[in-house]
Amino acid sequence: MSEAPNLRERLQDPRILVAMGVHDGLTARIAQQLGFEAFYHGGYAAAAHHHGLPDIGMVGLEEMVESVRRVTNVSTTPVIVDCDTAYGAIPGVKRTVHEMERAGAGAIQIEDQVFPKKCGHMEGKQVIAVDEMVLKIRAAVATRHDPSMLIIARTDALQPLGLDEAIDRCNAYAEAGADLAFVDAPGSREQLAEIARRVDVPSVANMSETGKTPALTADELQEMGYRVVIFPATQTWVFARAYEEVCRELLRTGTTAGYADRFASFDDVNALLGLEELQRVE
Template sequence: MTDRPSLRERLEDPSIVVAMGVHDGLTARIAQRAGFDAFYHGGYAVAAHHHGLPDIGVVGLAEMVQSVQRVTSVSTTPLIVDCDTAYGAIPGVKRTTLEMERAGAAAIQIEDQIFPKKCGHMEGKEVIPRDEMVLKIRAAVATRRDPSMLVIARTDALQPLGLDEAIDRCNDYAEAGADLVFVDAPGSRDQLAEIARRVDAPSVANMSETGRTPAMTADELQELGYRIVIFPSTQTWVIARAYEEVCRELLEHGTTAGFADRFMPFDEVNELLGIQELERVV
C-alpha cells in the first residue's frame, strides 16, 4: 500500500473532502480502491455490523479501537473515527485520544451528548454543559502526540437547545482547540447554510441518507463553505437492503441465480483482499 497525504495536509486543498463510511477491512479495501480521500468510521455502522445493535452507547472504547485497527491494517486512507462522548470524562478523553492515535486514526470526533448517547438523528438527545465539553476538547488537544491527528468537536445541541446554542457551542469548541466542528442533524438546507455562515471554524456536514438532514451534493456543501462531508452509514443502508433481498430470493426460489449479475466474481474478491501480496514468497 502506498502512503497518502495526512488528512491535515489534504485539507490544505480548498476542495471539500468526501469521507465514505467504512466499518471493517472489506469495506475499507473497496472504498480505497474506489479512490476516496478519507474514510469515516462511524459508531452506528460498527454497532450495527459488528454487534447487531443500535447506536445507543452500547459499544465501548476497546471494541471501537479493535474495529479501527481492522481498517487501518489494510488501508492507508485517512480515517475519521467517531468516538462518541470519548467514553467518559477527562480521563476517558485522554485514554481515547491515545488509543485512537495508536490505532492509526487521522481524526477523532467527540460529541457533547450525555452518556449513554444516542445516534445524532434519533429523538430525545441531551447534551452536557458547554463548559464541560470545552474541557474535553482541551484535554484531547493537549493529549495527542501526533500533531497531524485532527480533533473534531460535534454538538448535538440543535434538537434540544436550538440552532443559536449549537452554533455558539461550535465556536467555543473551536476556540478550545478543535480543528473542525460539526452540528449534527440540521433539518433543512437553510440551517446548513446558516451554520456554515456563522461558525468561525472549518465545518463538517453529515449526509446520513435516511436521517433528518436533506441530501446535498459535495459541490453544494463546498459552495456553502463546508470542508468535509461524511457519509457515515451509506454502506449500512445498502448492505441491509441488498442482503434482505437476496435472502428472500433464496427462500422463494431456492437459488441466488437472480442476483448473479450483482455478485463480485470470486477471483476479483480474492484480488481485492490482497491474495497476491500474501502468497508472494519475497
C-alpha cells in the same frame, strides 16, 4: 501501499473532502481501491455490523479501537473516527486519544451528548454543559501526540436547544482548540448554510441518507463553505436492503441464481483482498 496525505495536509486543499463510511477491512479495501481520500468510521455502522446493536452507547472504546485497527491494517487512507462522548470524563478522553492514535486514526470526533448517547438523528437527545465539553476538547488537544491528527467537536444541541445554541457551542469548542466543528442533524438547507457561515472553524456536514438532513451534493456543500462531508452509514443502508433481498430470493426460489449478475466474482474478491500479493510473498 503508498502513504496518503494526512488530513491536516489535505485540508489545505480548497476542495471539499468526501469521507466514505467504512467499518471493516473489506469496506476499507473497496473504498481505497475506488480512490476515496478519506474514510469515516462511524459508531452507527460499527454497532450495527459488528454487534447487531443500535447506536445508543452500547459499544465501548476497546471494541471501537479494534474495529479501527481492522481498517488501518489494510489501508493507508486517513480515517476519521467517531468516538462518541470519548467514553467518559477527562480520563476517558485522554485514554481515547491515546488509543485511537495508536490505532492509526487521522481524526477523532467527540460529541457533547449526555451518556448514554444516541445516534444524532434519533429523538430525545440531551447535551452536557458547554464548560464540561470545553474541558474535554482541551484535554483531547493536550493529550494528542501527533500534531497532524485532527480533533473534531460535534454538538447535538440543535434538537434540544436550537440553532443559535448549537453554533455558539461550536465556536466555544473551536476556541478550546478543536480543528473542525460539526452540528449534527440540521433539518434544512437553510440551517446547513447558516452553520457553515457562522462557525469559526471549518465545518463538517453529515449526509446520513435516511436521517433528518436533506441530501446535498459535495459541490453544493463546498459552495456553502463546508470543508468535509461524511457518509457515515451508507454501506449499512445498502447492505441491509441488499442482504434482505437475496435472503428473500433464496427462501422463495431455493437458489440465488437470480442475483448472479449482482455478485462480485470469486477471483475479483480474492484480488481485492490481496491474495496474489500474499501468495507471491510465500
